Amino acid sequence: MRKYTPKDNVQGKAYYTDRFWVAPRVPRIDVEEGSHFATVVSALKKFAKESYIEVGQLIIHIKPTDNISVLSLLKEKCGYTQCSELSAVDYLARDGEFEIFYQMLNITEAKRVRVVCRIKQGEAIESIVPLFKMANFAEREMFDMFGIVSNNHPYLKRILMPEDWSGHPLLKTYPLQGDEAASWYEVDKIFGKEYRDVIGPENRDPAKIDRYDTKRFSRVGYEVPFGADISEGEKENPIEYSKTIMANYQKSSKQLKERR
Template sequence: MRAYTPKDNVQKKSYYTDRYWIAPQVAKSKVSDDKVFSEDLEAIKKAKIKVLDSYIQVEQMVVYIKPEDIVKTLQLLRDECAYTQLSELSAIDWISQRGGFEVFYQMLSMSKRKRLRIKCFIKQDESIESVSKLFRSADWSEREMYDMFGVKVNNHPFMKRILMPDDWEGHPLLKTYPLQGDEFASWYEVDKIFGKEARDIIGPEIRDSARVDRYDTERFARLGHEVAKGVEFNPDEEKKPLAYQEDDGVFLIEGFDEDKSQIISDRKR
């Protein structure tokens, strides 16, 4: 059982203590430890593909190759090594540390019951060849990679953003992209619908989710204190009981009598 830690006042101290904490790596083992994987690695090496690094981590083989060999390698793995599925494909932003992206291809072999990951490193301004002719799933994954990281893919049938709008600026999964959006993102809907001149009227976004102004009747009124928009809120006012209708009744509609109503206490009824 997990050791109990007191949960009183957990919100008193911020739990984001170290922003730059680097998670420890899971232990790696040699490829020769696994018979299936070492055969696969031999097949890759035999096809004159330069293997930069290879290891096994969490029962999956990771192979680093050069970006120009990527189509050749994936074709080899699919046709000869029975890795028939490309389950995931994306990029990792290493721009600040290494000046580029690590592109990974997660492969799955149903017959061998093995997963392996092909990785390659490209510079920030480089592009990578599409594998969408080999795997249908790569089509959308590559579009997503372009959308989120700005990694361009050569010979892709339909190189277009997939998640963000077509006229979006910036690539949101880059480490340099702010979570709450840049200037363009924060005004996107206002600029697009009303035009830039409407910015002054609509005003900037309120990003403080904890901001509650109980006297602000322009935006909210609390339950039991419902007031019309913009009416001055009187804090001394007594709380009104929940009223479904006006006190003097509604035209042609039978008044709601709480005493006559039946309250169902049996939830399973």
């Protein structure tokens, strides 16, 4: 019987895992009373579902619909004036959800907070461009890589992949080897779909060089007539230079006289 391979996550996997292996967890620390993070947590009490400190940074879980209100509170009340990064994590296979995180920075306190929310597949999230303009590019990248739509984004378009690309590369379902559309992308684009048969998979790679090809490559210094068959070896074909009389005016005045 053929080995079962999951279709919802086609990424690389460990080829061997011990049966009794239980992965440990990075410790999560509760927020200490009176610390800077405690004021942040109390300011966001209404929205925070869960909050803890992991590797020195506060992580707050919120509802996806609250993202604007939480981030504006962080920006205006808590001094988190910069959003360093935002992106998503694909948990579709396990939970049917995307995890979206906003990495926030407080410049005066040198503290970082990560706001995390989860949305279902097909749901959209409100764009944070009115609050942080950096989201203009970051949300476009999130859309490009995961297909997560940000509502009210000024220009939601693919950013890294070509505009007519199909599929979103960072999804766990995205094939690693390149699918049919991806492998024919350049041929389809330049010649049209009907040329797939004419070109064939063996000539699909534009970097491929055929040493017997006398039609497309000029063989500098070793030119052969266009379209000649050279698979059986090629004829000696020296380049002819036009003959010019080189006159040495210093040496003899005779030539000069002739010319005059």
